[in-house]
Amino acid sequence: MMKSKADEEDYWNSSKFKAFTFDDEDDEFSRLKESKQAVNSIRQLVDDDDDEDDVEKVSWSGEPVGSISWSVKETAASNQRTDREPAFPKITTERPPLNKSQSGLSLSSLFKGKNKGGNLQSFTDTLGDTSVRLFAPELRKPKSEYKDFVSDWTPVETVQRLQQGKAVSLEKFRSLQDKLLLLDFAVAAHDGNVITAVLIYLKRSLCKEVLFRELESRQTALRHFIHYMTETRDQRLLLELLRSLGRTEDVALLQYKENKSIKDENKRRDFVKSCLSLPFSPEDSAHVQDHYTLLERQIIIEAADQRAERDGKMEIFQRFPRKAPILNMPLITTLYYCCLYHYNESEGTYSSPLNIRQTFKISEKQYFATVLAARAKLKAWADVDALFTSRNWLGMMKKRSPLSFQRVVDILQKNSAPTQVLQEYVGLVDDAELRISLAQKHKCHDIVINTFRDMKDRQLLMEYRKKVERGSAEEKKIDQLLNNVQIRWKN
Amino acid sequence: MAHGVRRDSPKVPDFSLLKRLARDQLIYLLEQLPGKKDLFIEADLMSPLDRIANVSTLKQHEVDKLYKVENKPIISASDQLCFLIRPRIQTVNKMLICKNKSLIICIFPVQFYACEAVMEEQGIFGDVTTDEWAFYLLPLDDDIISLELPEFFRDNFLAGDQRWVRTAGSALHLLHSLYGPFSKIYGIGRCSKMTYESWRKQVEEGEQRPRQAEIGSVFLIDRDVDFVTPLCSQVVYEGLVDDIFKIKCGCVEFGPDVTSSDKSIKVMLNSQDKVFSEIRNEHFSNVFGFLSQKARNLQTAYDKRQGMDIQQIKVFVSEELKGLKQEHRLLSLHIGASESIMKKKTKQDFQELLKTEHCLLEGFEIRESISFIEEHINRQVSTIESLKLLCLLSVTENGLLPKDYRSLKAQFLQSYGVDHLLTFSNLRQLGLLVEQQPGETLTVMESKVGKLVNDKTAGKLTDAFSSLAKKSNFRALSRKLNLVPKSDEEYDLRVPRDMAYIFSGAYVPLSCKLIEQVLERDGWTGLEEISRLLNGHEFAVIVDSKQENDADRIILVMFLGGCTFSEISALRFLGKEKGCKFIVVTTAITNSSRLLEALMDTPV
Secondary structure (H helix, E strand, C coil): CCCCHHHHHHHHHHCCCCCCCHHHHHHHHHHHHHHHHHHHHHHHHHCCCCCCHHHHHCCCECCCCCCHHHHHHHHHHCCCCCCCCCCCCCCCCCCCHHHHCCHHHHHHHHCCCCCCCCHHHHHHHHHHHHHHHHHCCCCCCCHHHHHHHHCCCCHHHHHHHHHHCCCCCCCCCCCHHHHHHHHHHHHHCCCHHHHHHHHHHHHHHCCHHHHHHHHHCCHHHHHHHHHHHHHCCCHHHHHHHHHHCCCHHHHHHHHHHHHHHCCCHHHHHHHHHHHCCCCCCHHHHHHHHHHHHHHHHHHHHHHHHHHHHHHCCCHHHHHCCCCCCCCCCCHHHHHHHHHHHCCCCCCCCCCCHHHHHHHCCCCHHHHHHHHHHHHHHCCCHHHHHHHHEEECCCCCEEECCCCCHHHHHHHHHHCCCCHHHHHHHHCCCCCHHHHHHHHHHCCCHHHHHHHHHHHCCHHHHHHHHCCCCCCCHHHHHHHHHHHCCCCCCCC | CCCCCCCCCCCCCCCHHHHHHHHHHHHHHHHCCCCCEEEEEEHHHHHHHHHHCCHHHHHHCCEEEEEEECCCCCCCCCCEEEEEECCCHHHHHHHHHCCCCEEEEEECCCCCHHHHHHHHHCCCECCEEEEECCCCCEEEECCEEECCCCHHHHHHHHCCCCCCHHHHHHHHHHHHHHHCCCCEEEEECHHHHHHHHHHHHHHHHCCCCCCCCCCCEEEEEEHHHCCHHHHCCCCEHHHHHHHHHCCECCEEEECHHHHCCCCCEEEECCCCCHHHHHHCCCEHHHHHHHHHHHHHHHHHHHHCCCCCCHHHHHHHHHHHHHHHHHHHHHHHHHHHHHHHHHHHHHHCCHHHHHHHHHHHHHCCCHHHHHHHHHHHHHCCCCHHHHHHHHHHHHHHHCCECHHHHHHHHHHHHHHHCHHHHHHHHHHHHHCCCCECCCCCHHHHHHHHHHHHCCHHHHHHHHHHHCCCCCCCCHHHHHHHHCCCCCCCCCCCCCCCCCHHHHHCCCCCCHHHHHHHHHHHHCCCCCCHHHHHHCCCCEEEEECCCCCCCHHHHEEEEEEECCECHHHHHHHHHHHHHHCCEEEEEECCECCHHHHHHCCCCCCC
16 A cells, blocks of 8 residues: 555656646636637638537537546646656654544444544544543443443444444444344345445454354345455455355356456466366366466467567568467457468467367357458458368269358458459358348349349349449340340249 | 326426535535645546536636546645545545545545445544535436436346445435425335335435425336346437447537547537437437438528528528527537448448347247357357347346357357356346256246237246246236237337337337336236236335326336436337326436446456
8 A cells, every 4th residue: 555655756757647737728728719719700600611619609519628527638638747746645654643542443433423524523522532431430430321421222223323324333232142133133224335334343343153154144244245345355255255155156256257367378377277176167167177278378379479470480470460469369369360370280289270179169150250251351262262162972062151151241241352252152142032132232243133034033134234334244144134035034 | 197198298397406406515525625625536427527517616616636536546746635436445445545635535425334444444544534425316317317326236236235225215315305295106126115215214314394296206116127128229319329429427429430520529418409309219210311301401591591681691690590500510410420320230230130139029030049149159249249139038038048058158258258257157146147947948838838828827837937036037028018019010110109119119118118007007906917027026105196286297217227218218208198207317327238347347
């Protein structure tokens, strides 16, 4: 929390906080605004076009000059340096006398009233009160009267006072029964703030075994306690609690979650490795294993590719420079990456797409979609073609796809494939209606014309003739068909 | 309400008073620290603050410099610092280095004991003054009031922390003392019930001065009563603008692609904007037609100038031109926004997405929908959209078949990262994305049987399996409340028949349908089956049934956990139909992305 002096200085120099004073800027702005208005009043008569500055005067314009968001932005943006002393945060050894006795009062001061506008004031009052009553007259006064000071609120009253933010002490609830009564009334009042307040007191005054045991049968309180510990990042106690409740999967997830905050990739990998032994469900366990395997691989690939990129040995890195390191990317992104840069590697290497597919049991559909997108991006149409070609049992070449050809066209088109390539795949769409609409969308004239011919629909063909370019090959083809007496048109 | 005669809609109470209250409170807090001071504002409080005050207000009260509280140490040359922050432990931790300064911390809207405990543990309790900026309600428009508590949803529904219940109760209490007394209170949901009780208690504690009521009935509803509606893609203009450009506190920033210039413009979107107020509730397919009609009218108005003499032109310029030009600007902005929406929506295969959503709502072609979702995931299209579809599938189908769940989850993790294991765990906890338990598969059969046999048999079958908590029972609810109109009928979106128009006629939002039904019946009588399917916690309290004045037609609907613009549009439609006016109070405006983002675990 408390930084050393050197750290502060360091920070100060690099700080992006730059002060912004209204006095200077505002004047300039009002002057600017005035002149703008003056200009506008002239322009308004001459110019019919909408002018931005008109907006400033009307109410609907979002953040006009002078709004708070605008001003804060200015504070951050303005580059003027003000001469200030880094006078803060200094930690002085001298503390106000108030502080010394504060710790002794912890619980009562924690839950004391929140009198509007004078916390400091009321605190002093409490302090004065205590010192007088606690130290001086204690011997002479009967015990009952002392008790009276501590205030004798019942659990219900205490909860009510807590809700209203009035001064109250929880210290008098010492027996377990009283504590639990207090907790149960807080839960019954449906005020999460009060429930947590009571739980904080219980956490401080009960040993955890007892606390955990009692929370187990109090679900609402338990959830508040878990949330409180999550927010204060009391990971250790939270894990203990979950373990004692037998919530092993939650324990595993909570620990695994920490990997997200580890920046260094090697440390992260080691951490995920250490998570492998956690009590995940069998299904999740496999996912975490995959996470580890992937990270391990990414680190190897990244190191190799960084070197290759630097040495300039692989031409592909110059043609398509890498945008970002592959570390911590999802599996599919990694596969895509490897399809871009390592497509033709033998199956034995870590970066070979086929190897990745095998290791992580990627579905056929998923694999196809990713390879297709990557190879299309590189305009490697031969690879795309090869992807779909398979021989059937008669040795005939046939185009086959686990994805619908409509989706294939979609992916190709998004990677700006030329019409010739698109045409081939549009033609493979089974559904005639869909095929035509796709063909029209992507201007694959041949397919449209052939489909209309097959449908023997003269009307549609004549209609389509108007859409193709004059004197083009398509137009000729349509004319030929229309003049063909052999075709028995249906209309 | 009972007599469905159309009447003119009643006058809405003046909520600007709420803004004045918040501003006065703020000024009071600033004056606690006399003299020059620097003001630090938590980033997500800037927009709400902007709605009630501006820089000159702050300057008047000797605020020197303004800073955003960010993820870095706090540095200021001033000896007096004022902080406006939310009661978050992480933010409070940042205050700790501000020793030796006069410090006042204003907590929006309430302080929590947990934060005080942290301050005490760190030894700064008592050194700093903390106070509450009891700014409970921010009117975003004539009929929308927000509590500006986006964390309400996650805290309450995921973490099970009831810390905001009293705040919601206090907000209701404030409305009650300013615009009440309320005559009827209805509600459904656990949190609604608790909020109602908290409010009752506050009423008992305080005193109510007798006054003329301006608000008649109140309806409280938990967000988890209806997850289907906020998961659907919005197609009403205001909702679409929120989905795409993100409306913040009633203000949107249109980027260069909309303004067709090189800069962005921030625009307030509310009923003051004459163009927007006419299209905000329209189905997007009508918006273009409306805008072009408007453009033609504008042209005609401009053209009037031709053939005017000098005197007439003078009058025209001084009286009409300004209004016309303002309209011109608004019109070009909204046309720009619509174009940009069109572009984005065609690129994303929006039509296919909508089709899948409609299939899921209807319970039709589920296998095809699943493979659409699968492809969506495979292609690594937006994480949120894939999640949204998965959740919609789960909520409408009462969970996924184990085989589907495993395979979709595995593919999701492959596409978007294994870290999302945590997201899946959260979604399961909330019941948004679950695996069907063995035995539950019968409910799917039941819904199929229900279609074949009559409703009674289906009801009995449902009985047998409804003991399991956290089931959405969407199919049964949809059938009983008629949420999905028959698809063979044409739906004319220009002349909406019912609230289904907000989803292209495919689905009446469950939340709004419930409100309609309860108000019509003056309670839950006859809806027992429905409330049972919704896991109960319904209530109806008639405080005073005699009232028969305008206030009776002003109905306050409070959404605990957020509501969408589409729901607000649906309620506006309902209000027009029934001759009443709905005032929406919500913990925050939400949509599918905000809902799901709140459930993701972001790196700490």
